[in-house]
Amino acid sequence: MDILNAIVALLNFVIIPATAYGAQLALGALGVTLIYGILRFSNFAHGDTMAFGTAITILATWGLQAAGVSLGPLPTALLALPVGMAATALLVLATDRAVYRFYRVKKAAPIILVMASVGVMFVMNGLTRLLIGVDEERFADGARFVIDVRSFREMTGLQEGLALRTTQLLTVVIAFVVVWALFWFLNRTKSGKAMRAYSDNEDLALLSGIDPERVVRMTWIIAASLATIAGVLYGLDKSFKAFNYFQILLPIFAAAIVGGLGSPLGAIAGGFVVAYSEVAITYPWLKIAGYLFPGWQPDGLLQLLGTEYKFAVSFVILIVVLLFKPTGLFRGKSV
Amino acid sequence: MSTNRQAAATSPWRAPILFAVLALLFILEGTVRNSMFSGSWNTSLAILNMGLISAITALGVNMQWGYAGLFNVGVVGFLALGGLAPVLVALPPVEGAWAAGGPRLLIALAVGLGTLALAVQAWKRLSGGRGLAVMVIVIAGFVLYRWLFDPAVDAIEANNSARYGNIGGLGLPVLLSWAVGGVFAAAAAWAVGKVALGLRSDYLAIATLGIGEIIVAVMKNEDWLARGVKNVSSIPRPTPYEIDLQQNPEFVEFAASWGFGAAEASGIWVKIGYMSLFLVVLLSIILLAELALKSPWGRMMRAIRDNEVAAEAMGKDVTARHLQIFVLGSAVIGMAGAMMITQDGLMAPTGYNPLRYTFLIWVMVIVGGSGNNWGAVLGAVLIWFLWIKAEVWGPALIGLLTSPLPDGGLKEHLLDSSAHMRFIAMGLVLLLVLRFAPRGLVPEN
Numbered sequence: 001m002d003i004l005n006a007i008v009a010l011l012n013f014v015i016i017p018a019t020a021y022g023a024q025l026a027l028g029a030l031g032v033t034l035i036y037g038i039l040r041f042s043n044f045a046h047g048d049t050m051a052f053g054t055a056i057t058i059l060a061t062w063g064l065q066a067a068g069v070s071l072g073p074l075p076t077a078l079l080a081l082p083v084g085m086a087a088t089a090l091l092v093l094a095t096d097r098a099v100y101r102f103y104r105v106k107k108a109a110p111i112i113l114v115m116a117s118v119g120v121m122f123v124m125n126g127l128t129r130l131l132i133g134v135d136e137e138r139f140a141d142g143a144r145f146v147i148d149v150r151s152f153r154e155m156t157g158l159q160e161g162l163a164l165r166t167t168q169l170l171t172v173v174i175a176f177v178v179v180w181a182l183f184w185f186l187n188r189t190k191s192g193k194a195m196r197a198y199s200d201n202e203d204l205a206l207l208s209g210i211d212p213e214r215v216v217r218m219t220w221i222i223a224a225s226l227a228t229i230a231g232v233l234y235g236l237d238k239s240f241k242a243f244n245y246f247q248i249l250l251p252i253f254a255a256a257i258v259g260g261l262g263s264p265l266g267a268i269a270g271g272f273v274v275a276y277s278e279v280a281i282t283y284p285w286l287k288i289a290g291y292l293f294p295g296w297q298p299d300g301l302l303q304l305l306g307t308e309y310k311f312a313v314s315f316v317i318l319i320v321v322l323l324f325k326p327t328g329l330f331r332g333k334s335v
Numbered sequence: 336m337s338t339n340r341q342a343a344a345t346s347p348w349r350a351p352i353l354f355a356v357l358a359l360l361f362i363l364e365g366t367v368r369n370s371m372f373s374g375s376w377n378t379s380l381a382i383l384n385m386g387l388i389s390a391i392t393a394l395g396v397n398m399q400w401g402y403a404g405l406f407n408v409g410v411v412g413f414l415a416l417g418g419l420a421p422v423l424v425a426l427p428p429v430e431g432a433w434a435a436g437g438p439r440l441l442i443a444l445a446v447g448l449g450t451l452a453l454a455v456q457a458w459k460r461l462s463g464g465r466g467l468a469v470m471v472i473v474i475a476g477f478v479l480y481r482w483l484f485d486p487a488v489d490a491i492e493a494n495n496s497a498r499y500g501n502i503g504g505l506g507l508p509v510l511l512s513w514a515v516g517g518v519f520a521a522a523a524a525w526a527v528g529k530v531a532l533g534l535r536s537d538y539l540a541i542a543t544l545g546i547g548e549i550i551v552a553v554m555k556n557e558d559w560l561a562r563g564v565k566n567v568s569s570i571p572r573p574t575p576y577e578i579d580l581q582q583n584p585e586f587v588e589f590a591a592s593w594g595f596g597a598a599e600a601s602g603i604w605v606k607i608g609y610m611s612l613f614l615v616v617l618l619s620i621i622l623l624a625e626l627a628l629k630s631p632w633g634r635m636m637r638a639i640r641d642n643e644v645a646a647e648a649m650g651k652d653v654t655a656r657h658l659q660i661f662v663l664g665s666a667v668i669g670m671a672g673a674m675m676i677t678q679d680g681l682m683a684p685t686g687y688n689p690l691r692y693t694f695l696i697w698v699m700v701i702v703g704g705s706g707n708n709w710g711a712v713l714g715a716v717l718i719w720f721l722w723i724k725a726e727v728w729g730p731a732l733i734g735l736l737t738s739p740l741p742d743g744g745l746k747e748h749l750l751d752s753s754a755h756m757r758f759i760a761m762g763l764v765l766l767l768v769l770r771f772a773p774r775g776l777v778p779e780n
Contacts (some may be wrong), residue, residue, distance in 0.1 A: 111536045
C-alpha cells in the first residue's frame with residue numbers, strides 16, 4: 001500500500017481540478033441565486049451573460065497584449081477583467097430596463113420572466129458570436145504552472161507527479177476574495193442589508209423606504225460582475241467556447257438549487273457539491289486503487305460514469321435534492 | 336399563461352388571411368427566381384416539410400404551455416428520443432448483434448429500472464433506516480447493472496463495428512416507428528414530470544433542460560444504440576426513392592406532361608408524399624386536441640391553467656393533470672422527432688442543438704399564439720420559413736446596411752458574422768411578441 005502516492009494522485013486528479021471547478025460554479029450559482037432572491041425568477045440567460053463578459057474580457061486582453069502590457073506571471077486577462085465586468089453590467093442594466101422591468105411593474109408570473117430571459121439568452125448568444133465567433137479561444141498567458149509535475153517529482157522523490165496550474169490557484173484565490181467581499185457587502189453595508197431585506201420580504205422592505213429599483217440595479221451589477229469573473233476564470237482554466245457556457249448553465253442551476261435558491265451561502269456549498277461529485281464520479285479510480293491495493297487488478301477503469309455524462313451527475317444531484325429536500329441544503333425560498 | 340387573456344376579440348378572418356399570406360410565401364419560393372426566392376419547388380417543399388414537422392413539435396409544446404403553463408426546456412431531448420424509434424424499429428436487424436449480447440443487455444436494463452423501482456418502494460414502505468436501505472439497494476443494483484451491461488455492450492459494439500456495431504432494428508414498417516417515438520418520449524416525460532411537477536414552476540424548466548442534454552449525450556455516446564456520432568444512414572422510407580422514379584418510364588412521361596424534368600419531378604413527388612403523410616398526422620393531432628379542449632377535460636385544463644388555487648379548491652388534482660398533459664405533449668414532440676429522422680433518412684445526434692430544436696420551437700409557439708393550435712402551426716411554419724430564408728436574406732440585408740461603410744475590417748467582420756444575426760433576430764422577435772402581443776398572431780379564443 002502506497003498511501004503517499006495515492007494522496008498525491010487524488011490531489012492532482014480530483015481535489016485540485018474539482019476545487020477550481022467548484023469555485024467557478026459557486027461564482028456562477030451566486031449570480032443565479034441573487035437574481036432569484038431579488039427578482040424571483042431563474043435567469044436562463046446567465047450562461048450567456050458569462051460568455052458575453054468573457055468575450056469582452058478576451059477582446060480587451062488581446063488589446064492589452066497588442067499594446068505590450070503584461071502582468072508577468074499572471075494572465076493579462078486579470079487586467080482586462082474590469083472592462084468585461086463594466087461592459088456586462090451595462091448590458092444587463094440595459095436589458096433590465098428594456099425587458100424585465102416591464103414585467104416586474106406588471107407583476108407578471110415568474111415563468112413569463114423566465115421566458116423573457118430565454119429571449120435575452122438568444123440575443124446575448126448572438127452578440128457573443130458576433131463579437132468573437134464560435135471557435136475555441138485560449139487566452140491564458142503568463143506562467144502556466146505554480147508547481148509542475150517534474151519539479152514536484154524531483155522535490156519529493158515520489159513516483160506520482162502533482163501539477164498546480166496558475167489558473168487553478170488564481171481561481172480559488174479570486175473566488176475566495178470575491179465571496180468574502182460579497183458577504184461583507186451583504187452583511188455590513190446599508191445597501192447590502194437593503195438587498196437582503198428586499199429578498200426576505202418585498203412589501204416590508206418597501207414600507208421601510210427601500211428603493212426597489214435601486215436594489216434591482218445593484219443586484220444586476222453584482223450578478224453581472226460575478227458572471228464575468230466566473231466566466232473568465234472558467235475560460236482561463238479550460239478555454240473559451242460560447243456553446244460551453246450555455247452547457248454550464250445546468251451545473252450552475254443544480255448548484256444553486258442544491259444550496260437552496262436565494263441563499264448565497266447555499267450557492268457556494270452547492271457549487272462545490274456539484275463539482276466534487278462530477279469529478280469524483282467521472283474520474284477513473286484505477287490509478288489510485290493501484291496504489292492503495294497493489295495486489296488487486298480490476299478489469300475496468302473503475303470509472304463510475306464516462307466524462308461525456310458529467311452533466312448527468314448534476315442532473316441526478318438535482319433530482320435527488322428535488323425529491324428529498326426541494327428547498328435545498330440551506331433552506332432557500334420554497335413555493 | 337399569457338399575461339393578457341381577456342383582450343378584445345380578434346377578427347375571425349385573421350387566421351385565414353395569415354395562412355393565405357404564408358401560402359403565398361411558399362408559392363413565391365416555388366415559382367419566382369430572384370435574389371429573395373429560389374424559384375424551386377424542391378426547395379419550397381423541403382422548407383414546408385420541415386415546417387410541418389416543426390408545427391407538430393410546436394403543437395406538443397403548445398399543449399404543455401398553452402393548456403397548462405408548463406415550461407419545457409428539453410424539447411431537443413424529446414425530439415432526439417423520438418428520433419431513436421425509426422432506428423430501432425424500422426432498420427433491418429443487424430446480423431449477430433442480438434446473439435452477441437441482446438438478452439444480456441435487456442436484462443441489464445431491466446435490472447437498472449428494477450433497482451430504481453425497488454429503491455422507491457423501499458423508501459415508501461420502510462420506516463427506520465430507510466436511507467441506508469435505499470443506498471444499499473442503489474449501490475448493489477448499480478454494480479450488478481454494470482456487470483451485466485458492460486460486456487453486453489462491448490460484444491454488440493465489436494460485432495462488425497465498421498458497418499454496424501449497434502443493436503439494430505426490428506425491420507418493422509417505418510410508419511409504426513412514429514408512434515413508438517411518441518411512446519419513448521412519453522416515458523421519459525413521465526419520469527421527469529413525476530419528479531419535477533408539483534414544485535415551483537422553474538424547477539420543471541431546469542429539470543427538462545437537464546434531461547434534454549442527457550438524452551442528447553446518450554445518443555452521442557451509446558454506440559450500441561444508434562452508432563452514436565458514427566450516425567445511422569439509409570433508414571427505410573415510407574415514400575418511393577427518387578432513383579426508382581427516374582427509371583420508371585411511366586413517371587418520366589407523367590412528369591414531362593407537367594413540363595418537369597425527371598430529376599426535378601421525382602424530388603417533388605417524394606416531397607409531396609412526405610407532405611401528405613405529415614399533414615395527415617398534423618391534422619389528426621389538431622382534431623384530437625380541439626375535441627379534447629372542448630370536452631369537460633379541456634375546460635378543466637384551462638381552469639387549472641388560469642387559476643390553480645381555485646381549481647385545486649374545486650377538488651382537481653393539479654399535479655396529476657399537469658403530469659398528464661406533460662406526458663401527452665412530450666409524446667407529440669417525440670412523434671415529430673421520429674418523423675424528422677424518417678424524412679432525413681439519417682440519424683446524426685450531433686445535429687441536436689438546443690438553440691435550434693428547443694428555443695426556436697418556443698419562438699414559434701409564442702409568435703403563433705400560445706394556447707391556440709392553429710396559431711402554433713402558423714407560427715411554426717412561418718418562423719421556420721424565415722429562419723431558413725434569413726440565411727439568404729441576412730447577408731443581403733447586412734450588405735445593404737453596411738454599404739455606406741468604407742471597405743475594411745469592420746464591414747468584413749459584420750458580413751462574415753451575419754449568420755449569427757439569426758439568433759439576435761429570433762431573440763428580438765420573441766421579446767417583442769412577448770411584450771407587445773403576448774397573445775401571438777392568432778390569439779386563443
